[in-house]
Amino acid sequence: MFKGSLFKSSLARYISFRKSLKDYREKGLAPSLIKGIDRIKYEIFKAKDLWQGLRVVKINFDYSPKIPVQHKDVAFTIINKDEMHYALNLRQSFLKHNPDIDFVIVVVDLLKDIREYRLFNELVSKGIRFFFLCELLSEISCRDMHKVLWTSDKEVAKKWVLPYVFEYFAYVGFKKSLYLSKNIFCLSEVSGLFDLLDDYDVISFKESIFALKNTEMNIDYFHKKEISKLKNLELDDPQYTATFYNVKKEDIVCKDSNYYVSRKNLFKKISLFEFSGFYLDDLFLFDHVSFFGSINKSYVRLVNEYYNKDFFYNKRKFEELPYYFEHLPLTRIRVPIEVRQRYSEDIFKRFRNPYLPDSKNVRAILSFLHPKYSSISRFARCVIESRQDLRLAFSKSGIIDTLALREVLKMDYNLTTTSRIERNPFGINIVGFFESKIGLGVQARSFFRKASSVGIPCSLFFLPVLSNLRVSPEEIKNIACFSVDNLSFNNTIFFINSQDLIYLKDASGDLFKGKTSAIWNWEFDKYFDDTKAFSCVDEVMCYSDFVKGALIKAGGERVYKFPYPFTYDWRILQHRKNLRATFGFDGSFVFMFILDFFRDFERKKPFLLLKVFSKVVEECPDVYLIFKTFQAAKYSENQVRLTKYIKKLGIVDNIVFVDETTNRDGYITILNAADAYVSTHSCEGMALPLIEAMWLGKPVIATAYGGNLEFMNNDNSILLNYKFEKIGQNNLGYNPDWEWAVPDEEELYNAMIKLVKDREFAKELGEKARAFVMEKFSIQNFSNELLSFFEREK
Numbered sequence: 001m002f003k004g005s006l007f008k009s010s011l012a013r014y015i016s017f018r019k020s021l022k023d024y025r026e027k028g029l030a031p032s033l034i035k036g037i038d039r040i041k042y043e044i045f046k047a048k049d050l051w052q053g054l055r056v057v058k059i060n061f062d063y064s065p066k067i068p069v070q071h072k073d074v075a076f077t078i079i080n081k082d083e084m085h086y087a088l089n090l091r092q093s094f095l096k097h098n099p100d101i102d103f104v105i106v107v108v109d110l111l112k113d114i115r116e117y118r119l120f121n122e123l124v125s126k127g128i129r130f131f132f133l134c135e136l137l138s139e140i141s142c143r144d145m146h147k148v149l150w151t152s153d154k155e156v157a158k159k160w161v162l163p164y165v166f167e168y169f170a171y172v173g174f175k176k177s178l179y180l181s182k183n184i185f186c187l188s189e190v191s192g193l194f195d196l197l198d199d200y201d202v203i204s205f206k207e208s209i210f211a212l213k214n215t216e217m218n219i220d221y222f223h224k225k226e227i228s229k230l231k232n233l234e235l236d237d238p239q240y241t242a243t244f245y246n247v248k249k250e251d252i253v254c255k256d257s258n259y260y261v262s263r264k265n266l267f268k269k270i271s272l273f274e275f276s277g278f279y280l281d282d283l284f285l286f287d288h289v290s291f292f293g294s295i296n297k298s299y300v301r302l303v304n305e306y307y308n309k310d311f312f313y314n315k316r317k318f319e320e321l322p323y324y325f326e327h328l329p330l331t332r333i334r335v336p337i338e339v340r341q342r343y344s345e346d347i348f349k350r351f352r353n354p355y356l357p358d359s360k361n362v363r364a365i366l367s368f369l370h371p372k373y374s375s376i377s378r379f380a381r382c383v384i385e386s387r388q389d390l391r392l393a394f395s396k397s398g399i400i401d402t403l404a405l406r407e408v409l410k411m412d413y414n415l416t417t418t419s420r421i422e423r424n425p426f427g428i429n430i431v432g433f434f435e436s437k438i439g440l441g442v443q444a445r446s447f448f449r450k451a452s453s454v455g456i457p458c459s460l461f462f463l464p465v466l467s468n469l470r471v472s473p474e475e476i477k478n479i480a481c482f483s484v485d486n487l488s489f490n491n492t493i494f495f496i497n498s499q500d501l502i503y504l505k506d507a508s509g510d511l512f513k514g515k516t517s518a519i520w521n522w523e524f525d526k527y528f529d530d531t532k533a534f535s536c537v538d539e540v541m542c543y544s545d546f547v548k549g550a551l552i553k554a555g556g557e558r559v560y561k562f563p564y565p566f567t568y569d570w571r572i573l574q575h576r577k578n579l580r581a582t583f584g585f586d587g588s589f590v591f592m593f594i595l596d597f598f599r600d601f602e603r604k605k606p607f608l609l610l611k612v613f614s615k616v617v618e619e620c621p622d623v624y625l626i627f628k629t630f631q632a633a634k635y636s637e638n639q640v641r642l643t644k645y646i647k648k649l650g651i652v653d654n655i656v657f658v659d660e661t662t663n664r665d666g667y668i669t670i671l672n673a674a675d676a677y678v679s680t681h682s683c684e685g686m687a688l689p690l691i692e693a694m695w696l697g698k699p700v701i702a703t704a705y706g707g708n709l710e711f712m713n714n715d716n717s718i719l720l721n722y723k724f725e726k727i728g729q730n731n732l733g734y735n736p737d738w739e740w741a742v743p744d745e746e747e748l749y750n751a752m753i754k755l756v757k758d759r760e761f762a763k764e765l766g767e768k769a770r771a772f773v774m775e776k777f778s779i780q781n782f783s784n785e786l787l788s789f790f791e792r793e794k
Helices: 005-011 014-020 022-027 081-097 114-125 133-138 145-151 154-171 191-196 216-223 280-288 297-306 309-318 337-342 344-350 359-369 378-386 388-395 402-413 439-453 473-480 498-507 531-536 545-553 576-583 606-619 636-649 664-673 688-695 745-757 759-776 779-791
Strands: 037-046 055-063 071-079 102-107 130-132 174-180 184-186 202-205 209-213 232-234 252-255 258-263 266-269 272-274 428-432 458-462 491-495 515-519 539-542 559-561 589-596 623-630 655-658 676-679 700-703 718-720 722-726 739-743
Touching: 071 081, 071 154, 081 102, 081 114, 081 184, 081 309, 114 779, 130 133, 130 439, 133 154, 133 439, 133 473, 145 154, 145 337, 145 344, 154 174, 154 209, 154 216, 174 191, 184 297, 191 209, 209 216, 252 297, 337 344, 337 378, 344 359, 359 378, 378 388, 378 402, 388 402, 428 439, 439 458, 439 473, 439 491, 439 779, 498 531, 515 531, 539 545, 545 559, 576 664, 589 606, 589 664, 589 745, 606 623, 606 636, 606 745, 623 664, 664 688, 676 688, 676 745, 688 700, 688 759, 700 745, 718 745, 739 745, 745 759
Parallel strands: 055 655, 071 102, 071 174, 102 130, 202 232, 428 458, 428 491, 491 515, 515 539, 539 559, 589 623, 589 676, 623 655, 676 700, 700 718
Antiparallel strands: 037 055, 174 209, 184 272, 202 209, 252 258, 258 266, 722 739
16 A cells, blocks of 8 residues: 555645635536537557657547437436425326336435435335436536525526536436426327427427427527527427316316327327326315216326325325425524525625535524624514514514514524534535545545435545646536535545545544544455554445455454445547547457556556467457556656567557546546456456446456455456465555465466457457446445445444
């Protein structure tokens, strides 16, 4: 392990680092980035200096707003937590008639406590697709989101979010998107609406239905509310526009389990029926149809199908859930819309984000709304002015009974002069290297994305990262707005290696409050020498039984396995066929291998791989190996050794190096162009590149030693037997007397030859790999284990 020098050298500059985040805070949620990549220019050239004589690919990215299509169609609705019963009704009816179209529920809200999380985890476990508001920020920029949430009521906020949801689905690759209001009931297939988008840009019916062809121009006009400038179709076909208020009850006919509108002896099949305006109190009428003989029985049947047992069962579970953004974070204090609107200008002058779960931030807002020097607070005065009952009660005589007012505020708003932050507010503090482009930085960002997508309130504490290892500010600008200076939730997870955790505890012990957990990378099953780290936190979490066994052997008393927070967070920027043609691969078989010239050079055994690959080339000359490398210039001694060895083996023409610093989309695009991935590691913690390759449907060859055994087996990949050898002197901080695995060269040769010669086998293996990791790293598994995390006692 890199004995903490990264963190120690950075911590001295910690204060200046925190100041550097000021730019993020001031910008808040900055305008949307220019998204997509219009084209990738590839130049294969004879490199100078140390790369002389090798094939090196130089990649230059030209950014422009192109939206790639990876999926076909999606339908969605937008709700608050207390409206989930409507959304579930819509979802069930929609998928019944349209099983091939994705349906997603977007929840403009956050969870308030563990009870709510249990409810929504049940939905996750049933495979119901939904995500909460913060998921949008993982892909796009929602300008002024916190200002809109603070100054708007629930309905306005949902309308404001709508164009951003369309943008989100476009950004993740859906070709067409359909929005349906929560009160709609689907009675037959709606493929006709999607077909209309072949001729129109946008289709709409009042504010209940919007269908959009996902292009940059269409989304831009939708944001500006200028859809009239697009090729727009306003629906008037009763097949899609039948509602409770525009169709006569006697015109509805049920025939062969389908519903029709009957007008002048013409039957029109109903696909969508909207129940807006129908009051549940009227349902008692339908229990007395024989008495009200004039009521259409087909209409009664339709109403009873919509308001079924499941609807009322879910209604009892969800309808009383409070709206998160009507409350101050970390408290039970409800701030009415009148107060938020009246003082919004003052609030945003003083605070960058009133919903930031930072105790100091929240106390300052409370002090502003409820100043001690005043006999009646700003909050109370605004509430009195907004409510007629309070104006009559407290202002008639000109004297305000503060004791009586306090009882009203306490009962209706949970606000008193002694209001305070909850002792154990629900949420997670995440401490990590969020700006790091490797390892734990990727894991911290992925964990935040997954946790926030299921509604968990999160606060982020950024640890400093050296500049050469940082992602670009553009890649993290959306999560930077969640950074805090004070950890206020009762649960804290540290994404930091054990040595650095020890140093952090000594340097900043105030971060270690409440229930503390740590996730660190480790690569062995027999050894672990940083045992002092166990005493820094209440529990340790790891991603595999492989690592868990080592930590328990070393004395870890509370060690739990947790699913790796893998997220599908990329876009393929170039079709693999075009990219391969540019590289000159065409019909060749291409392997890929990733190598950091510092961290991986000894551990990944590149010389062993090259030796075996040279034999494969002798047997099958039309085979290539992509080397995606990092830090070659910085560690030139290793680069020279590798260059000389490649030339010695005579395989210069069969190896392509990519040493450019690319963003994640660029790296995944290159990986997608390969046919298989190979890892000759000697020890491994979790191996994210292996998961990514399998997710892309690539067959993977890897050493049968390490955390990769958590998701690799003999059915979904090719695992190599190995023998142990002493590590010896190394630059990784490992004990020289420890042993690590050396994969069998003959098995590696046979595996590579098998994939090259049997393309059908390679394809089937890749399909199995993809299916397995999609299940293994599903949101269901993540959410279930996260619930267990919350339920574990300190």
